[in-house]
Amino acid sequence: QSFTLSTNLSAQLKTLSRQEGATLFMTLLAAFQTLLYRYTNQNDIVVGTDVANRNRSEIEPLIGFFVNLLVLRTNLSGNPSFRELLGKVREVTLGAYAHQDLPFAKLVEVLQPARTSSHTPLFQVLFVMQNAPIPALELSDLTLTPVDINTENAKFDWVVFIEETELGIVGYWKYNRAVFEQEAIARFFHHFETLLSSIVKNPDTRIDTLEMLSESEKQKHIAEQTQRQKASFNKFKAIKPKAISLPQKPLIKTSFIQPEQSLPLVIEPDSIEIDLADWASSHRELIETNLLKHGAILFRGFNINSAAEFENVANAIHPNLFSEYGDLPREGVSGKVYGSTPYPADKAILFHNESSHLHRWPLKIWFFCIQPAQQGGETPIIDCRKVYQRLNPKLREKFEQKQLMYVRNYIEGLDVSWQDFFHTTNKAEVENYCRQAEIEFEWLENNGLKTRKICPAVAQHPKTGELVFFNQIQLHHVSCLDSAVQKSLLSVFGEDKLPRNVYYGDGTRIEDSVMEEIESIYQEYQISFRWQKGDILMLDNMLTAHSRNPYVGSRKIVVALGELMANADI
Structure with a gap:
């Protein structure tokens, strides 16, 4: 045809x-x-x-x-x-x-x-x-044309x-x-x-x-849907009421880590063992409502023992989990569960909203504790609405107007290479990706690459309409490095060639005093709790930033991500 x-x-x-x-x-x-x-x-x-x-x-x-x-x-x-x-x-x-x-x-x-x-x-x-x-074939005074015969x-x-x-x-x-x-x-x-x-x-x-x-x-589909709903309602009306026995207690109970805190909301089974994936799939609206209210939910005591079971829970809450995300190691059976960011155990990972320095990011993140550390290793979280509200109003306005410029220098042998980050050795493909993602790029000597990306410092949540402090300013600003590391990198590369840095969107330097103000707010409002084996922590990535404390001993936290967002969505 x-x-x-x-x-x-x-x-x-x-x-x-x-x-x-x-x-x-x-x-x-x-x-x-x-x-x-x-x-x-x-x-x-x-x-x-x-x-x-x-x-x-x-x-x-x-x-x-x-x-x-x-x-x-x-x-x-x-x-x-x-x-x-x-x-x-x-x-x-x-x-x-x-x-x-x-x-x-x-x-x-x-x-x-x-x-x-x-x-x-x-x-x-x-x-x-x-x-x-x-093409048409000509022989002497004849013109031959191919004919399709089915x-x-x-x-x-x-x-x-x-x-x-x-x-x-x-x-x-x-x-x-x-x-x-x-x-x-x-x-x-x-x-x-x-x-x-x-x-x-x-x-x-x-x-x-x-x-x-x-x-x-479309009209036929609407009519059929209306007819099905009408038929279902008529069947429902024809059903005779039947007495059933219901449990006297609710299936779950909620609380907080500390009474004065509003996040995370802790959800636990109430005396009877329930299947968390089954419960979550039939209570998505309840979970979403509480996530938007509190910014974080901790599911505790549900007897989740493997990455595959964890994936089932995350998938029950949001069916379209990411199957392609960076170069983190994969866990589970389907490639939709990742190992957490590999980073030295004796160093902290500072507060950040996942991938907020890129053109796309996950709105939902799940962390699952397979093995808690012997000491430390907590995942502190903070309400980004409170951070925004606590910032000096003039500084808030400055961030809203100027935004942030994330600068990266991909230098061979230091940090991640551009080949690993972009998953290609083809420079033309890198250039095409950068153009699509609105990333300014510049090829350097010795096969190096410099990129600049303008992203929001403050954003409006697409579902609640609330303003949040949404960025990775702590992970990128040079003043947040250990003093010895900072001094060493500056002496070798100078500020212009640091592997990572962040500026105001117009390219001017973000003052150390500003970073100190942000750090003091993080310290004041961060919330931390000790991981327990089987814990699942769910975050709204725009309402809540997360970090990681240094730790001692073996620790294994795996991650799932879902609901892809882009700058155009906010």
Whole structure:
């Protein structure tokens, strides 16, 4: 079944591709994977494509079929914007192209996936961009034109062929009639076309909310939903009341670490053993309400014994946990639980809001205590609303107006390298990432890199509307380093080439007296408690900042993160 996209939509798709440093194929693939994600509600989307495999000059004159299949696997968890997803798809596609010489059969042989005679291994959907159309062939006074004859049986459940022409983007679906009906395929195209139109209008829209249905389908969906609700209500009315026995006591009890403190809210089972994941999944609204009120919740005494059980709890509260976050070590079975930041045990990690110095950050964080330290190792927390309120009003205004500039010098052999931070050795990819994230960059001698990023010092919470002191000023300001370390780094590099530093957004230095005022507020209002094995601490990352005390002995805290936010969301 063939289709054609309008010349206007085709042109807009090509423009978006150029703006994002992607090919038209990558943009259409990202949209197609979004379509599959919306149909299946699966985060892990695997699509195949083929390559001519004639990337060596000595192969060009040879006659033969050199086509190889590539597997393109993209993780769509975290509900990214389409622009963010396109960046992921670009990386996945370039990575696949870099290994296109590896025969598909060899990949299957090594991976040994479950095989059936009715399905191609690894993927059942193929998406192909035909960028080498067959020209018209002329023989003497005859003109020959190729004609498509649909005589083949589909080798996959669903194949999409795309081609760019003067009339716009054209293509056709080839599908397994034992799996899809013709009417369904026609509907898929209309959804795809609507989705593409929504993408070019606002590529920063999150993929869960991109328009896909026609107006008539929306109205039909609303009518069906109303009818279902009416039918359910009628069934409910027909049920005869039945006496049941209820426990005399509530399932949970709440308290505080100390009576005068308002965070964290401590939730414990009340005398009977309950499954925390089950309870959390049916009490999400209660948890959210209390989290926004208190900023932190400590779940204690629920018999959680492993990273996998912890992940189940976090996932019950917020289903879309991050599966790609920095280079922290992974825990558990699905890659959505991380080891805490590796840092010397005898040093403190100062107060910060997670990733607030970047263009994206998690709104929710969970910490799980597998092994408390023999001594110390607490995770102090502080209410960022109180910090904002306690700041000198003139200083508050200064931070609101100027914001913060985070400066990093990636120097080989010192701190993290730019290759590890950006997960690539390709400078062009780093530059593209920086442009998308609005990071100013400058390549230095000896393969070094300097970046500058403007971020808020003060932000408005997207759900409560409250103003909070939201940043990583303590983690970056040179005055917060140990005096010996500070003196050593300044003598070797000078202030301009320190690995990390932070300034007012206009590039002027943040005075030491300002940092002393911030430190005194942190000291006055921080709240700390000793970890107990099995504790789960949940934070709203904007309402509550966290740190880590030095410790003695073995300590293991793992972390989960969810609800991705960006500067545009606040």
